Amino acid sequence: MKTDSTVLFQKQKAKALEWRRSTAPERRARLKKLLEAVSRYEDQILEATQKDFGKPAVETVLTELLLSVHEITHAIKNVEEWMRPRSVSSGLFLLGARCEVHSDPRGVCLIIGPWNYPWQLALSPLAAALAAGNTVIMKPSELTPHCSALLQKILGEIFSEDEVAVVLGDKDTSTELLALPFDHIFFTGSTAVGKVVMQAASRHLSSVTLELGGKSPAIVDETADLAWAAERLLWGKWVNGGQTCVAPDTLFVHRSVWPNLQDEIRKAGARFAQRTNEDLSQIISPRHFERLKQMSKQSAGWKLAVQVGPDSTSDNERRWPVQFFELENAGLASYTSLAREEIFGPLMATVIYDDLSMVIDRLGREDKPLALYLFSKDKRTQERILRETTSGGLVINDVLVHLANPELPFGGVGTSGQGHYHGHFGFRAFSHEKAVLKQGPIKFAARFFQPPYSAAKLQWARRLLKI
Ligand code: NAD
Numbered sequence: 001m002k003t004d005s006t007v008l009f010q011k012q013k014a015k016a017l018e019w020r021r022s023t024a025p026e027r028r029a030r031l032k033k034l035l036e037a038v039s040r041y042e043d044q045i046l047e048a049t050q051k052d053f054g055k056p057a058v059e060t061v062l063t064e065l066l067l068s069v070h071e072i073t074h075a076i077k078n079v080e081e082w083m084r085p086r087s088v089s090s091g092l093f094l095l096g097a098r099c100e101v102h103s104d105p106r107g108v109c110l111i112i113g114p115w116n117y118p119w120q121l122a123l124s125p126l127a128a129a130l131a132a133g134n135t136v137i138m139k140p141s142e143l144t145p146h147c148s149a150l151l152q153k154i155l156g157e158i159f160s161e162d163e164v165a166v167v168l169g170d171k172d173t174s175t176e177l178l179a180l181p182f183d184h185i186f187f188t189g190s191t192a193v194g195k196v197v198m199q200a201a202s203r204h205l206s207s208v209t210l211e212l213g214g215k216s217p218a219i220v221d222e223t224a225d226l227a228w229a230a231e232r233l234l235w236g237k238w239v240n241g242g243q244t245c246v247a248p249d250t251l252f253v254h255r256s257v258w259p260n261l262q263d264e265i266r267k268a269g270a271r272f273a274q275r276t277n278e279d280l281s282q283i284i285s286p287r288h289f290e291r292l293k294q295m296s297k298q299s300a301g302w303k304l305a306v307q308v309g310p311d312s313t314s315d316n317e318r319r320w321p322v323q324f325f326e327l328e329n330a331g332l333a334s335y336t337s338l339a340r341e342e343i344f345g346p347l348m349a350t351v352i353y354d355d356l357s358m359v360i361d362r363l364g365r366e367d368k369p370l371a372l373y374l375f376s377k378d379k380r381t382q383e384r385i386l387r388e389t390t391s392g393g394l395v396i397n398d399v400l401v402h403l404a405n406p407e408l409p410f411g412g413v414g415t416s417g418q419g420h421y422h423g424h425f426g427f428r429a430f431s432h433e434k435a436v437l438k439q440g441p442i443k444f445a446a447r448f449f450q451p452p453y454s455a456a457k458l459q460w461a462r463r464l465l466k467i
Contacts, residue, residue: 005137009108009180011162012135016107016183019163022133024080030130031079033158035072038065038123041154045119048146052118054282054319059239060119067404068123074406074423075131082131082427085436092467096440103431105133106207107183112174112197114189115141115284116243116344121188121211122151126164128426129186135163139177142170143284175200182206184430188245189213190342191415209419209429211245212412213342215366216391218248218373218399219359221381222256228397229375230264231271233348234308236373236399237322238272241281242346243288246371248399250339251324251350252359258326258352262306265324269308276310282318283345289318292345295338296323302338303328305350322346356381360388368392370416373399392416 038045042065049060085100109129113122122140129136138155140148152166159165167173171193178185178200187197188211201208218236220229236248253261272279283289293313296304302325309321325338325347339349353359363372372391376382382396392412393402403410403422411420421429439446448457 005167005176005180008137008161008165008167009182012108012137012165015162016105016135019133019135020105020107022105024083027079027083027131027133028076030159030163031072031076031127034123034127034130035069035076037154037158038069038072041150044150045147048150049118049144051146052115052144053241053284054280055240056279056281059281063239064117064119067120068127070404071124071406071422071426072127075127075427078424079131079427082424090437093445094437095445096442098438098440100436100438102434102436103132103427104434106430106432107134109134109136109184109186109430110177110180110182110206111136111138111186112177112189113138113140114245115143116240116245118144118147118151125186125188125209125421125426125430126155128421129430130164131427132430134184134430136165137177137182138164138166139169139174140166142168179203184208186421186429187211194417209411209421210417211410211419211421212370212415212417213245213344214368214370214412214416215249215339215342216246216369216371216373217250217252217363219356219375219385220251220253220257220261221356221374221376221378222254223377223381224257224375225377225397226257226261226264227267230261231268232375232397232399234265234268234272234322237346237348238280238309239400241283241320242322243281243284243344244400246393246400246403247344248348248371248373249343251348252353253350254356255352255354258350262324265306265308269306269322273309276319276321277317280309280319283320284318286315286318288345289313289315289320292320292347295341295343295345296325296347301328302326302349309346320346322348324348324350326350327352356384360385363389368412368414368416370412371395371400371402392420 046057046060049055085102088099090097090099111125140151155164155166181204184207185201186209191212194210194212305326306324307321310319313320368390370392372394374385374396395402406423409420409425410422411417419429
């Protein structure tokens with residue numbers, strides 16, 4: 001494998017130098033090929049995703065294919081504009097010079113993907129990398145073997161291995177790939193592995209985009225539309241079996257509305273959970289299933305408040321209900337592990353609050369989340385959360401949907417990631433922005449900086465400080 005990956009890398013290096021010159025029509029043609037192949041393989045994609053973790057076809061279309069197709073189409077439409085050099089002002093000292101920002105392809109890029117959205121999290125960064133003119137080696141997750149093998153087949157049919165190659169394997173394969181001097185590494189996965197990736201990248205000073213995990217809190221205040229908040233929070237936990245990086249994870253709810261919110265969750269649950277075996281994704285593996293079991297059992301200090309979905313959890317089926325746990329001894333001081341670890345499943349840790357300031361204070365001291373959700377009709381509260389908290393993204397009166405807009409950057413901050421992508425942000429993540437200055441015919445300003453450094457020049461130079 002080591003030699004194979006090195007040979008593959010060298011082949012891509014040669015191709016990347018050739019692709020550095022690629023024009024907008026050439027890049028568009030690559031993206032169109034990708035779009036056409038995704039559409040041609042739609043049925044097989046739905047089947048593979050079903051086989052890997054029982055994901056309902058509707059969810060695969062809406063949360064995987066639609067978003068990927070959207071990203072690819074958006075790139076096809078805009079790549080020419082994105083590639084165009086951007087003129088910037090030259091300022092007084094560079095009078096007569098022309099200053100521009102050019103986007104160079106980074107070169108050979110590595111994309112390492114997680115298992116939870118095996119299509120969207122492979123195809124969206126790939127679209128950005130191709131739009132930016134790079135070659136790509138991709139390492140999808142070993143936990144979705146059907147999807148990963150199909151991805152390899154699809155991309156193998158439309159690209160030669162020196163253009164885009166899918167390498168299958170587990171963390172050992174990632175480790176071998178990470179030893180190579182990639183021009184950029186785009187990693188989506190856990191915060192713990194993100195640190196490993198960043199450390200590996202430092203050996204070659206490869207640039208990185210890290211799309212990581214963590215806890216995404218939701219706040220429901222006393223003015224919220226409770227019926228709406230209930231169904232959106234429930235959906236955020238239901239979709240993909242709650243195994244979504246931006247799934248709401250800890251719910252802070254105002255004491256006065258918690259009883260009504262529970263009723264509304266039950267009502268929404270009655271609508272959602274009519275055919276749980278067909279409509280609810282499985283937990284990805286027995287190991288992950290066991291982890292959820294332990295988490296729900298060991299949540300001392302928490303009581304189960306609302307449950308939606310299957311009554312019994314069988315190891316064969318691996319379908320887990322959405323469960324809202326409530327912190328019994330209310331008060332943020334008795335915060336326990338269910339509210340500390342990333343849950344990455346359909347459990348919700350609910351903390352009742354009386355004073356929003358305590359929630360804001362708590363959020364300020366915790367790791368910065370990938371997403372923060374606020375359900376409130378009060379404009380002042382909305383403004384306060386906007387100004388007094390930080391997170392990868394903030395969504396007011398909804399969950400998850402911010403990632404569907406390619407005009408918005410998607411990414412984390414601090415332990416939830418660094419860098420961002422989607423749309424133009426993805427193109428920029430996979431480009432090097434090169435400063436280009438073309439000197440003009442007026443040389444006076446440049447000459448002023450050269451010796452001899454006379455007293456008069458010093459006087460003039462000091463005057464410039466005041467401009
Ligand atoms: P993971 O970090 O375990 O694995 C991700 C990828 O890294 C896989 O391809 C895996 O083979 C590889 N890998 C695992 N261990 C490695 C190691 N030691 N060295 C090098 N590579 C290694 O993550 P996962 O379980 O596949 O996905 C779930 C995590 O990903 C959650 O934390 C979730 O929040 C996060 N996630 C983040 C986003 C985002 O956009 N920010 C999206 C999806 C998932």
